[in-house]
Amino acid sequence: MEGNFQISKTTNLLRRIKDxxxxxxxxxxxxxxxxxxINRFRNYCMNPEADCFCSSVEPKGQEILxxxxxxxxxxxxMLLRVLLIVQQLVQENRHASKxxxxxxxxxxxxxxxVVDRAIGDICILFQCSxxxxxxxxxxxxxxxxxxxxxESGRKFDCLNSLNTAFPVPVLxxxxxxxxxxxxxxxxxxxxxxxxxxxxDMFCKMNRCIVITGRGYxxxxxxxxxxxxxxxxxxxVHCLVDCDPYGFEILATYRFGSMQMAYDIESLxxxxxxxxxxxxxxxEIYSVPQQCLLPLTEEDKKRTEAMLLRCYLxxxxxxxxxxxxxxxxxxVKFEIEALSVQSLSFLSEVYIPSKxxxxxxxx
Amino acid sequence: xxxxxxxxYKCRLSExxxxxxxxxxxxxxxxxxxxxxLIADTGIGCNLEEFQxxxxxxxxxxxKIWDGLLSVKTTCITEDEVYYFHxxxxxxxxxxxxxxxPSQAKNGAKFSGTEVSxxxxxxxxxxxAPIIGFFQKMLVLQIPNVTMDLMVNQGASPATQTQYVxxxxxxxxxxxxxxxxxxxxxGLEDYVLRHENCLDMMCEHCFSDxxxxxxxxxxxxxxxxxxxxxxxxxxxxxxxxxLETTRQCSRSCDGKTEVLYFENFSPSPIPxxxxxxxxxxxxxxxxxxxxxxxxxxxxxxxxWENFPSHVQxxxxxxxxxxxxxxxQKTQLGINLVKKGIKNALDDLKAKHEGFLLxxxxxxxxxxxxxxxxxxAGLIFSSTDIDFQGDCLSVLGxxxxxxxxxxxEDYIQRKIVTVIGMNERKPQKDQEAAPFxxxxxxxxxxxxxxxxxxxxxxxxxxx
Ligand SMILES: [Zn+2]
Ligand SMILES: [Zn+2]
Ligand SMILES: [Zn+2]
Numbered sequence: 158m159e160g161n162f163q164i165s166k167t168t169n170l171l172r173r174i175k176d177x178x179x180x181x182x183x184x185x186x187x188x189x190x191x192x193x194x195i196n197r198f199r200n201y202c203m204n205p206e207a208d209c210f211c212s213s214v215e216p217k218g219q220e221i222l223x224x225x226x227x228x229x230x231x232x233x234x235m236l237l238r239v240l241l242i243v244q245q246l247v248q249e250n251r252h253a254s255k256x257x258x259x260x261x262x263x264x265x266x267x268x269x270x271v272v273d274r275a276i277g278d279i280c281i282l283f284q285c286s287x288x289x290x291x292x293x294x295x296x297x298x299x300x301x302x303x304x305x306x307x308e309s310g311r312k313f314d315c316l317n318s319l320n321t322a323f324p325v326p327v328l329x330x331x332x333x334x335x336x337x338x339x340x341x342x343x344x345x346x347x348x349x350x351x352x353x354x355x356x357d358m359f360c361k362m363n364r365c366i367v368i369t370g371r372g373y374x375x376x377x378x379x380x381x382x383x384x385x386x387x388x389x390x391x392x393v394h395c396l397v398d399c400d401p402y403g404f405e406i407l408a409t410y411r412f413g414s415m416q417m418a419y420d421i422e423s424l425x426x427x428x429x430x431x432x433x434x435x436x437x438x439x440e441i442y443s444v445p446q447q448c449l450l451p452l453t454e455e456d457k458k459r460t461e462a463m464l465l466r467c468y469l470x471x472x473x474x475x476x477x478x479x480x481x482x483x484x485x486x487x488v489k490f491e492i493e494a495l496s497v498q499s500l501s502f503l504s505e506v507y508i509p510s511k512x513x514x515x516x517x518x519x
Numbered sequence: 520x521x522x523x524x525x526x527x528y529k530c531r532l533s534e535x536x537x538x539x540x541x542x543x544x545x546x547x548x549x550x551x552x553x554x555x556x557l558i559a560d561t562g563i564g565c566n567l568e569e570f571q572x573x574x575x576x577x578x579x580x581x582x583k584i585w586d587g588l589l590s591v592k593t594t595c596i597t598e599d600e601v602y603y604f605h606x607x608x609x610x611x612x613x614x615x616x617x618x619x620x621p622s623q624a625k626n627g628a629k630f631s632g633t634e635v636s637x638x639x640x641x642x643x644x645x646x647x648a649p650i651i652g653f654f655q656k657m658l659v660l661q662i663p664n665v666t667m668d669l670m671v672n673q674g675a676s677p678a679t680q681t682q683y684v685x686x687x688x689x690x691x692x693x694x695x696x697x698x699x700x701x702x703x704x705x706g707l708e709d710y711v712l713r714h715e716n717c718l719d720m721m722c723e724h725c726f727s728d729x730x731x732x733x734x735x736x737x738x739x740x741x742x743x744x745x746x747x748x749x750x751x752x753x754x755x756x757x758x759x760x761x762l763e764t765t766r767q768c769s770r771s772c773d774g775k776t777e778v779l780y781f782e783n784f785s786p787s788p789i790p791x792x793x794x795x796x797x798x799x800x801x802x803x804x805x806x807x808x809x810x811x812x813x814x815x816x817x818x819x820x821x822x823w824e825n826f827p828s829h830v831q832x833x834x835x836x837x838x839x840x841x842x843x844x845x846x847q848k849t850q851l852g853i854n855l856v857k858k859g860i861k862n863a864l865d866d867l868k869a870k871h872e873g874f875l876l877x878x879x880x881x882x883x884x885x886x887x888x889x890x891x892x893x894x895a896g897l898i899f900s901s902t903d904i905d906f907q908g909d910c911l912s913v914l915g916x917x918x919x920x921x922x923x924x925x926x927e928d929y930i931q932r933k934i935v936t937v938i939g940m941n942e943r944k945p946q947k948d949q950e951a952a953p954f955x956x957x958x959x960x961x962x963x964x965x966x967x968x969x970x971x972x973x974x975x976x977x978x979x980x981x
Binding site for chain 1: 879882883886889890893894896897898900901902903906909910913914915930933934936937938940941
């Protein structure tokens with residue numbers, strides 16, 4: 158991103174915050190009750206009819222906040238508190254994490270989720286991403302492989318140490334000079350799998366970048382992945398457990414989350430491929446019976462609900478079929494179950510063969 | 520009926536300054552004591568039929584009339600002499616009841632008035648209380664041209680003579696031009712400031728000035744087509760917050776609300792319709808919870824639940840009508856009283872932001888300090904001086920001499936005003952769904968992004 162663009166974006170945000178403040182003051186001065194309307198976004202619905210508009214990034218509705226209801230007044234209160242902090246951050250070009258903001262008034266905010274919602278409201282209100290507010294989250298994610306970049310001056314030279322885990326950068330928007338010799342990006346759900354691949358020197362043998370969100374991927378990890386996809390134009394493969402939890406993680410990488418639906422475009426990984434594990438893998442790779450766990454009632458409920466999501470029907474019917482198969486078989490298994498025969502089975506057999514077949518298939 | 524108010528009535532009708540005097544004279548040697556009462560007014564005078572038709576029990580203001588005799592002197596301004604006669608209350612035949620006595624010539628002097636004297640069983644102590652009570656209430660109406668006084672003799676010596684004077688606050692020259700409602704307003708204020716008019720002057724402990732009182736007034740009339748049956752209702756409500764001033768005052772504040780009731784310029788026992796109306800008002804929408812309505816011989820007190828002990832509410836109702844509402848008109852009367860009180864409450868609410876709000880609005884108001892602090896913060900922490908000046912001028916401040924506290928304070932009051940306003944006129948959009956969104960949240964995700972995101976971190980941020 159160009160420096161000048163950043164500056165103009167910042168001034169723009171400050172100007173919009175000032176306009177907002179002014180309009181509230183004008184309302185109050187003239188005895189009008191201020192009204193704040195916040196667009197609502199969604200990235201999927203569960204309508205059986207296919208004629209929804211979830212694929213568009215346009216708002217799907219509006220919430221009107223006034224001082225007539227206590228719950229809305231509380232939300233406005235929280236919004237203004239956080240907005241005040243944001244204005245100061247942006248003016249002074251400082252950054253803070255959501256957690257930092259929470260700890261500025263823990264008794265007023267009561268919970269981190271309150272701050273998070275206020276940040277979301279502000280992003281929607283001022284039509285920007287969270288990083289524009291100078292609110293950052295320190296990522297949970299790890300990266301290794303054929304990659305080199307700088308984040309606000311700091312060097313991340315993964316190339317120099319191919320099988321070492323580097324933390325995903327905090328200020329993703331300030332990542333520059335990305336250099337890569339990789340052929341693809343591999344996203345793995347779990348840190349254990351990531352560590353296994355590191356131990357197996359996976360990146361030494363395969364020209365790739367490996368990323369993990371260590372479970373459910375946070376905003377920085379998803380944003381970083383998106384940034385790499387844009388800069389490097391590489392195919393992305395995702396490896397998750399064969400269970401509803403793993404599928405949810407896969408869907409979050411691919412389609413984004415409902416909470417951050419307003420900022421979906423900067424967070425999702427549109428062309429991501431599902432590498433595995435598929436329900437059918439248990440037979441193909443003869444996963445031992447004791448590693449196949451029955452789906453719990455909760456698992457089944459989750460899966461049934463996920464099957465209704467419109468984006469699967471619309472964009473990924475084959476993923477949906479796999480999910481249905483999982484439900485039909487009534488069993489789940491973890492990625493590690495594939496490695497019972499040999500510890501390096503994943504890095505030596507499973508992943509390379511899957512990548513190869515993905516490359517052949519259209 | 521032989522009532523104080525009938526004397527007062529003649530005074531009120533007179534356009535000149537009038538005086539209404541009562542003299543109580545107790546003969547010391549009698550047991551049970553007998554007191555002679557002299558009531559004199561300089562009002563318009565009366566015609567004799569009034570006394571001819573007087574069908575009153577041998578009783579005056581609760582005391583038995585000793586010999587059943589009234590002696591009456593009266594004259595109108597146009598008459599040359601003062602008529603004098605005796606009225607025998609025991610006489611049933613009305614044309615025999617009145618005995619004419621020799622008239623007195625006025626010798627060209629122009630005056631009018633009535634003087635009635637009678638003797639009753641009872642001591643002055645007993646008789647004084649209702650008379651003083653009547654005068655104290657009468658003062659609330661602030662009828663400017665009438666002064667009232669009471670002279671009490673408890674023996675022959677001047678040392679046993681006491682005089683009580685009841686004068687409408689004369690420092691308010693507007694009294695003569697003011698409307699009845701305006702007078703009732705300032706009259707009720709005075710009533711509060713002078714401890715139910717027990718003091719001659721305003722209590723200095725209570726309120727240094729009446730600005731501290733919160734006053735609201737309202738009127739209600741019956742619709743035109745129902746022609747004057749219900750008449751007109753005027754209501755004044757005064758709320759005093761003793762915390763705002765001082766706690767030195769000797770007055771005990773029991774949190775009860777006295778309801779003063781006047782009917783056609785006279786204090787009266789409160790009628791049933793007004794009692795019903797008091798019970799039917801939606802006090803809750805003004806943040807008040809009515810616990811009970813106590814009716815002690817027409818003196819009505821309202822008691823509140825969870826009411827701050829330092830706040831006192833006074834209500835005065837004045838009903839102008841030509842006739843009592845008949846049975847089928849009862850609902851009309853109830854509505855009239857209700858409407859008058861409601862209008863007065865709304866008036867109070869409109870004048871004092873944040874006051875008499877419902878508990879719902881008060882909950883919303885609890886956010887106001889925070890909201891104001893944040894909004895003021897957005898102004899004052901901005902590095903854009905032009906923007907700051909802009910905001911301050913929107914609020915009507917001069918940018919040079921502005922203190923942040925003053926601005927914050929002002930914003931607070933403005934927000935409270937808006938909240939009160941929202942409550943007064945519930946807009947139609949209020950109940951419209953705030954979610955113009957489809958089926959609401961579909962919580963099928965395992966995760967709330969925000970709960971997990973940033974859970975662990977190590978800040979190395981500068
Ligand atoms: Zn949809
Ligand atoms: Zn934080
Ligand atoms: Zn006092």
